[in-house]
Amino acid sequence: MFDVIIVGGGPVGVFVACELKLAGAKPLVIERLTSISQDDKAHGLTGQVVRLLDHRGLFERASGTSIPEAAPGFFFGAMPLPLHMLADDNPMHLLPINQRDFEQMLNVRAEELGIEIRRGIEMKSFTQADDHVEVTLSDLEAGTESIITADYLIGSDGARSNVRKESGIGFPGHTDRHIVDRTALIAPSNQFIPVDGGEVDVAGLGRIPGTFYRTEQGVFTIAMLDPQNPVVHTMEWEEEPDGNCPGTGTRMSMAEMENSIERVIGAPVKLTPPPIGRPTLLRRLSGRNTRLAERYRDRRVFLVGDSAHVHSAAGGPGLNLALQDAANLAWKIAADIDGWAPKDLLSTYESERRPLGDRVFMQTQAQTALMSPGSDVTALRELFSELLNNKDNLQLIADLIAGSDVRYNMGDGELAGWFAPTIELTLCDGHKVRLAELLRSARPILVDTTGGTLVSSAAPWSQRVDYIQTVQTTTMPSMLIRPDGYVAWSGIDQSVLYDHLKRWFGPPSGR
Numbered sequence: 001m002f003d004v005i006i007v008g009g010g011p012v013g014v015f016v017a018c019e020l021k022l023a024g025a026k027p028l029v030i031e032r033l034t035s036i037s038q039d040d041k042a043h044g045l046t047g048q049v050v051r052l053l054d055h056r057g058l059f060e061r062a063s064g065t066s067i068p069e070a071a072p073g074f075f076f077g078a079m080p081l082p083l084h085m086l087a088d089d090n091p092m093h094l095l096p097i098n099q100r101d102f103e104q105m106l107n108v109r110a111e112e113l114g115i116e117i118r119r120g121i122e123m124k125s126f127t128q129a130d131d132h133v134e135v136t137l138s139d140l141e142a143g144t145e146s147i148i149t150a151d152y153l154i155g156s157d158g159a160r161s162n163v164r165k166e167s168g169i170g171f172p173g174h175t176d177r178h179i180v181d182r183t184a185l186i187a188p189s190n191q192f193i194p195v196d197g198g199e200v201d202v203a204g205l206g207r208i209p210g211t212f213y214r215t216e217q218g219v220f221t222i223a224m225l226d227p228q229n230p231v232v233h234t235m236e237w238e239e240e241p242d243g244n245c246p247g248t249g250t251r252m253s254m255a256e257m258e259n260s261i262e263r264v265i266g267a268p269v270k271l272t273p274p275p276i277g278r279p280t281l282l283r284r285l286s287g288r289n290t291r292l293a294e295r296y297r298d299r300r301v302f303l304v305g306d307s308a309h310v311h312s313a314a315g316g317p318g319l320n321l322a323l324q325d326a327a328n329l330a331w332k333i334a335a336d337i338d339g340w341a342p343k344d345l346l347s348t349y350e351s352e353r354r355p356l357g358d359r360v361f362m363q364t365q366a367q368t369a370l371m372s373p374g375s376d377v378t379a380l381r382e383l384f385s386e387l388l389n390n391k392d393n394l395q396l397i398a399d400l401i402a403g404s405d406v407r408y409n410m411g412d413g414e415l416a417g418w419f420a421p422t423i424e425l426t427l428c429d430g431h432k433v434r435l436a437e438l439l440r441s442a443r444p445i446l447v448d449t450t451g452g453t454l455v456s457s458a459a460p461w462s463q464r465v466d467y468i469q470t471v472q473t474t475t476m477p478s479m480l481i482r483p484d485g486y487v488a489w490s491g492i493d494q495s496v497l498y499d500h501l502k503r504w505f506g507p508p509s510g511r
Contacts, residue, residue: 001026001150002026002027002028002148002150003020003025003026003027003150003151003152003333003334003337004017004020004025004027004028004150004151004152004153004154004333004337005027005028005030005133005135005148005150005152005153005154006027006028006029006030006153006154006156007030007123007135007153007154007155007156007157007161007162007163008029008030008031008155008156008157008158008161008305008307009029009030009031009033009117009156010037010103010156010158010305011099011102011103011106011319011323012156012304012305012306012319012322012323012325012326013029013031013154013156013157013304013305014029014103014106014107014109014115014117015106015323015326015327016156016304016325016326016329016330017029017110017115017117018056018106018109018110018113018115019326019327019330019331019483020330020333020334021110021113021114021115022113022330022441022443022483023330023331023333023335023442023483024334024337024338025330025333025334025337025338027115028116028118028148028150029110029115029116029117029118030117030118030121030122030123030137031117031119031120031121032119032120032121032122032140033119033120034119034120034141035119036100036103036104036107037100037103043096043097043098043099043223043225043231044095044096044097044225045095045097045102045320045323046074046092046093046094046095046317046320046401046402047091047092047093047317047320047401047402047403047404048091048320048324048402048403048404048419049319049320049321049323049324049403050068050093050094050095051068051419051422051436051485052323052324052327052484052485053095053323054067054068054436055436055439055440055442055485056439056440057440058105058106058109061105061109062097062101062102062105063095063096063097067434068093068094068095069093070083070086070090070091070092070093071083071090071092071093071094072084072090073198074092074094074401075211075212076367076370076388076397076401077366077367077368077369077370077371077381077384078211078212078213078214078219078367078370078371079212079370079381079384079385079388080209080211081388081394081397081398082388082389082394083394083398085391086391086394086395086398089395090398091398091399091402091404092398092401092402093402096225098225098226120139120140120141121137121138121139121140122137122138122140123135123136123137123138123157123162123163124136124137124145125166126153126163126166126301128298128299128300128301131151132150132300133149133150133151133152133153133300133301134147134148134149135147135148135149135150135153151300151333151336151337152300152301152302152333153301153302154301154302154303154304154329154333155167155301155302155303155304155307156303156304156307156326157307158305158306158307159291159306159307159310161303161306161307163301163303164293164303164307164308167298167301167303168298169293169294169295169298169303170293170294171291171292171293171294172291172294173289173290173291173292173310174289174290174291174365175287175289176287176288176368177241177286177287178237178238178239178241178287179235179236179237179238179241179286179287179312179368180235180236180238180241180247180284180285180286180287181233181234181235181283181284181285181288182233182234182236182252182256182257182260182283182284182285183232183233183281183282183283183284183285184231184232184233184252184254184281184282184283185229185230185231185274185278185279185280185281185282186229186230186231186232186271186272186273186274187228187229187230187272187273187275187278188228188230189270189271189272190203191203191269191270191271192222192230192232194210194224194227195207198210198211200222202265202267202269203269204267204268204269205266205267208220208265210222210223210224212371213264213265214371214381215264215265215266215373216373216374216375216378217236217263217264217266217373218234218235218236218237218260218263218264218373219234219235219264219371220232220233220234220261220264221233221234228278229278229279231281232257232261232271234257234260234261234263234264235371236260236263236264237372237373238286241286241287246284247284247286248284248286252282252283252284253282254271254273254282257271257282258270258271288312288368289310289312290310290311290312290361290364290365291309291310292308292309292354292357292358292361293307293308293309293354293357295350296308296349296350296353296354297346297347297349297350302329302333302349304322304325304326304329305318305322305325305326306318306322308322308325308353308354308357309321309322309357309360311360311361311364312364312368317360317363317364317401317403318360320402320403321356321357321360321403324353324356324403324484325353327442327483327484327485328349328352328353328484329349329353330442330483331442331444331482331483332345332346332348332349333346335505335506340464340505340506340507342502342503342504342505342506345504355406356403356406359400359405359406360403363400363401370384404418404419408486410486410487410488410489410500411489411496411500413477413487413489413490413496414477414490414491415477415479415487415490416487416488416489416490416491417487418486418487419485419486419487420435420439420479420481420485420486420487421435422434422435422436423435423476425438425447425449425468425470425476426470427468427469427470427471428469428470428471430471435447435481438466438468439481439483439485441466442483443464443466443483444464444465444466444480444481444482444483444488444504444505445465445466445467445468445480445481446458446465446466446467446468446478446479446480446481446497447468447470447478447479447480447481448467448468448469448470448478449470449471449472449473449477449478450472450478450492451469451471451472452469453492453494454467454478454494454497455467455469457494457497457498457501458501460501460508460509461501461508461509464505464506464509465480465501465505477490477491477492478491478492478497480497480500480501480504482504488500488503488504489501
């Protein structure tokens with residue numbers, strides 16, 4: 001008997017399984033693919049999710065370094081952001097990693113935790129009762145079907161989610177059919193030479209930004225995360241993307257990629273395919289979708305990741321949003337399974353996470369608009385560049401794309417509702433520890449900076465909330481931090497703390 005069945009074994013599905021297991025639940029992951037996809041997809045994670053991964057010790061596994069550092073620059077709508085201006089207030093952390101490598105790391109972590117992942121399995125249908133979900137699974141190789149019962153079902157099965165469709169949840173949004181994205185992996189050559197400042201010297205053209213190069217014909221990028229396999233990409237706006245431009249319906253070729261780059265940058269290029277044995281990619285996507293599920297829940301069924309929201313924009317907003325969905329949902333489901341969840345705790349998943357999906361919906365459409373061709377857009381970009389030289393405006397945009405600009409409704413404490421700060425604490429024995437290191441187990445913690453006055457308040461929740469006493473300080477308030485990294489309470493008022501302990505972690509033990 002499994003507590004939760006997760007449909008979809010990509011990075012979000014496996015991560016939510018890890019979070020459930022850490023919270024004490026027994027998950028099962030089913031995935032129709034027989035192995036981790038080696039396709040070239042995302043090339044990194046950005047924003048607040050990098051700090052969440054640091055909370056679990058996964059940032060160090062993926063990066064080889066122990067502490068995330070904020071990036072001195074990033075981009076919005078193919079426009080450079082001088083994030084170094086923000087100094088310590090810069091929220092834009094980066095984790096450069098190919099999605100296939102990230103998935104592999106998560107699968108290793110899942111194996112360490114004893115999580116079962118069944119591959120080559122597809123969900124056919126499900127039915128719900130008052131206290132369980134009954135899921136019909138199909139073994140694609142054997143051609144057999146089986147039925148498994150669980151307390152909950154989580155759909156992490158992508159933009160075309162069968163879980164969402166079976167639940168009858170609408171997926172409204174916006175489609176721009178005129179945008180055509182072309183991407184190719186190429187071999188290194190003298191055609192593109194990296195130079196200082198993140199720029200690339202293009203033969204026959206000169207130095208251009210290595211991230212985004214917008215012209216009146218489209219946008220060109222070249223990524224060299226793996227210097228032996230550079231990735232080139234173009235965005236073009238085509239009047240007839242299904243026609244002879246070509247859009248869909250014809251096989252993508254290296255010649256088509258060359259022609260697209262020449263149209264965008266105005267200079268001919270010659271591309272060489274990767275050597276035999278290296279990853280390959282020739283991909284054309286016609287049309288862009290931005291969609292948000294009408295609901296994230298249908299009784300005992302929940303949606304996370306692309307099943308709940310699809311955002312077509314560079315910079316990794318989808319994974320940033322999706323992995324935080326997973327962290328928000330997992331501990332709440334586990335609390336319900338364990339029997340101590342406060343009333344309506346599960347309802348806070350949608351009320352907290354869907355507004356963030358809505359904001360990413362907004363900002364990704366704004367970014368696409370800023371990249372589109374036209375003299376009017378060029379004028380808008382000039383104005384936008386001036387606005388970004390103002391530190392307050394830059395902070396607003398940085399917080400928006402990092403996903404750190406929304407505060408949950410958790411009261412009036414100085415830090416309440418915000419993601420936990422990046423700080424170092426001194427424990428009573430004199431040992432110094434980063435706050436992120438105290439969240440490795442995905443358990444809620446109460447950090448007492450008052451010298452121990454909160455110990456009696458914390459005692460009735462000792463089985464659910466870890467108590468951490470630090471050297472007394474007047475510069476940092478005490479904090480009650482949820483497993484997903486958000487501060488549920490901060491301050492010194494013990495009566496308010498008591499209320500928030502009950503609100504998030506149920507009645508005191510023995511009551």
